Amino acid sequence: MGTDANILLNDQKVNILVAQMLPEELIRRLKMLPFKIDANQLYVATTEPVNLPGIDEIRSLTGMRIKPVIVPEDELTAVIKAVLRSDQRTTQTIIDMTFSSLSESRGSLGVAQDTVVDTDEAPVISLVNNIIRSAVSEGASDIHLEPQYPEMRVRYRINGILQSVATVPKSIEPSVVSRIKLLADMDIAERRRPQDGHISISANGRLVDLRISTVLTVKGEKVVIRILDQEGMLIGLEKLGMLPDQFRIFESFIAHPHGIILVTGPTGSGKTTTLYSALSRLDAEGSNIVTVENPVEYQLDNISQIQINPYINFDFANALRTIVRQDPDIIMIGEIRDYETAEIAIQSALTGHLVLSTLHTNDAPSAVIRLVDIGVPPFLITSTVRGIVAQRLVRSICNDCKEAYTPTDEELELMRLPKDSDIKLFRGKGCPMCHSTGYGGRIGVFEIFEIDEDVRKIVLSHASASEIRQLAIKKGMKTLSDAGREKILQGVTTVEEVHRVIYLGEEE
Numbered sequence: 001m002g003t004d005a006n007i008l009l010n011d012q013k014v015n016i017l018v019a020q021m022l023p024e025e026l027i028r029r030l031k032m033l034p035f036k037i038d039a040n041q042l043y044v045a046t047t048e049p050v051n052l053p054g055i056d057e058i059r060s061l062t063g064m065r066i067k068p069v070i071v072p073e074d075e076l077t078a079v080i081k082a083v084l085r086s087d088q089r090t091t092q093t094i095i096d097m098t099f100s101s102l103s104e105s106r107g108s109l110g111v112a113q114d115t116v117v118d119t120d121e122a123p124v125i126s127l128v129n130n131i132i133r134s135a136v137s138e139g140a141s142d143i144h145l146e147p148q149y150p151e152m153r154v155r156y157r158i159n160g161i162l163q164s165v166a167t168v169p170k171s172i173e174p175s176v177v178s179r180i181k182l183l184a185d186m187d188i189a190e191r192r193r194p195q196d197g198h199i200s201i202s203a204n205g206r207l208v209d210l211r212i213s214t215v216l217t218v219k220g221e222k223v224v225i226r227i228l229d230q231e232g233m234l235i236g237l238e239k240l241g242m243l244p245d246q247f248r249i250f251e252s253f254i255a256h257p258h259g260i261i262l263v264t265g266p267t268g269s270g271k272t273t274t275l276y277s278a279l280s281r282l283d284a285e286g287s288n289i290v291t292v293e294n295p296v297e298y299q300l301d302n303i304s305q306i307q308i309n310p311y312i313n314f315d316f317a318n319a320l321r322t323i324v325r326q327d328p329d330i331i332m333i334g335e336i337r338d339y340e341t342a343e344i345a346i347q348s349a350l351t352g353h354l355v356l357s358t359l360h361t362n363d364a365p366s367a368v369i370r371l372v373d374i375g376v377p378p379f380l381i382t383s384t385v386r387g388i389v390a391q392r393l394v395r396s397i398c399n400d401c402k403e404a405y406t407p408t409d410e411e412l413e414l415m416r417l418p419k420d421s422d423i424k425l426f427r428g429k430g431c432p433m434c435h436s437t438g439y440g441g442r443i444g445v446f447e448i449f450e451i452d453e454d455v456r457k458i459v460l461s462h463a464s465a466s467e468i469r470q471l472a473i474k475k476g477m478k479t480l481s482d483a484g485r486e487k488i489l490q491g492v493t494t495v496e497e498v499h500r501v502i503y504l505g506e507e508e
Helices: 024-030 052-062 073-086 091-104 123-137 170-183 244-255 271-281 316-323 339-350 366-373 378-384 409-414 453-460 465-474 480-489 495-502
Strands: 032-038 041-046 065-070 142-146 151-158 161-169 195-203 206-217 220-229 259-264 289-293 304-307 330-333 354-359 385-397 402-405 425-428 439-450
Touching: 024 032, 024 052, 024 073, 032 052, 032 073, 041 052, 041 073, 052 065, 123 142, 123 161, 123 170, 123 206, 123 220, 142 161, 142 170, 151 170, 161 170, 170 195, 170 206, 170 220, 244 259, 244 271, 244 385, 244 439, 259 271, 259 339, 259 366, 271 330, 271 354, 271 385, 289 316, 304 316, 316 330, 316 339, 330 339, 339 354, 339 378, 354 366, 366 378, 366 385, 366 465, 378 385, 378 453, 385 425, 385 480, 385 495, 409 495, 439 480, 439 495, 453 465, 480 495
Parallel strands: 041 065, 259 354, 259 385, 289 304, 289 330, 330 354
Antiparallel strands: 032 041, 142 151, 142 220, 151 161, 195 206, 206 220, 385 439, 402 425
16 A cells, blocks of 8 residues: 655645544544545555554444555644644535445344444444544533434534534435434334433543434434433532622521522523532532432532432422431432422521522522512521522633734723723634634633622512612622623623623613
8 A cells, every 4th residue: 555755744744634534532542634535535644654453443433444644743633633632623524425335235223332433333333433523522511403405404503503514325314313312211213292301421531421302303303311420510609700709798608507599590500509609619518408409400519419310200399308318418309380389498598408499580589589489488588598699601712712902982982981982892703713703712701699687678568570670780889791791891701792691781
């Protein structure tokens, strides 16, 4: 097998999608990097004139003819480092290769495995494995496989935004859905009824939990896979994104031995992360910490976690009744949805327990009115609730392409700054590191509402949500908009992003 002359592996020569077709572990071990596909021939950069075992391994993995190309060792090392760091999407390339393989010889589904990184399986199995592996690599929180015409669409939710990454040919769509159902021990013959499943896997050397949901649409069966990354969840209370003053107030909330602390916000705003981070700061060795969740998303050390089961009538209220007989010190309730759950939470706080929970409200002061609406008397709210946190998640600017710029008049207006202000804001230009989005990762924006004596008086007088909010602002509460503006001025995020999530145009 001949080899080409030495080439320069610069950005124009290397196809990043092709370069990342192989698992990272294999690239590092073999010191071989694929960089181009031409007529079912895979060009692979290597420093060894003859590396037959490596060539055979890559040929077996890809099913393609291998064309080795000799390059200098220092150059190959630098390019491998850049490729593995850039974390580009390979999903569509893998799908196209898999479909090509299937067209030649239809592979069977095979037997479900407990890992998604085994590459010696049938094509459909390898395809599903790589879709999941790629999503984990990119830090996606969800995978959406959506039946469309003429092809199934694959989207990843990255930093809260759904992004199309690939399409799956309609002819193998049923096989892909069936493979996922097999992984989650679901009924592959049942398509009419929605199904839920779960599986713990190892992907890219990381342990992750997958929550799988299927539902039949008019175009076919849709699958959504929630990726719960144990390593990425527990980031530490101080890294959530609270401003220094907010952090001190929140620490004072959880320092109390009893009372209720509520975290509010829409679905996907990071409430669970905040609660888990708070629990990680509490004394799990000297206290009995018990949680009631639906579902238990992440397992914590030294904490008793209980999952409710509606099918046996074991709901939040029934679970709480059991917990209070388990000598708890600290209780976390996944969500207060009704009066019965709220009543038990309040009774627990009144009898000396610290209770943490969530509500679905748009801001912190509105949580008081929400409790009143579900039937909790105001005097019990003021007697037990110590503080309320409202939060949102905004995308952070990519550090690799961050640049300063002069804001427009519209942006200055949203920032509540004079039009002649001489300031610089920041944004991301877009680069391979952030998939040309200008953003990398997310951070929380918070509103911390402390229930003090003045607030208790106005709540007992049956004040409206707007009246409670105005009092909180008067007493120094930073609103979500205020906190978002501070994040913008700090160069953490952009006006566009905060305005998208919080809407800066609304006057407080």
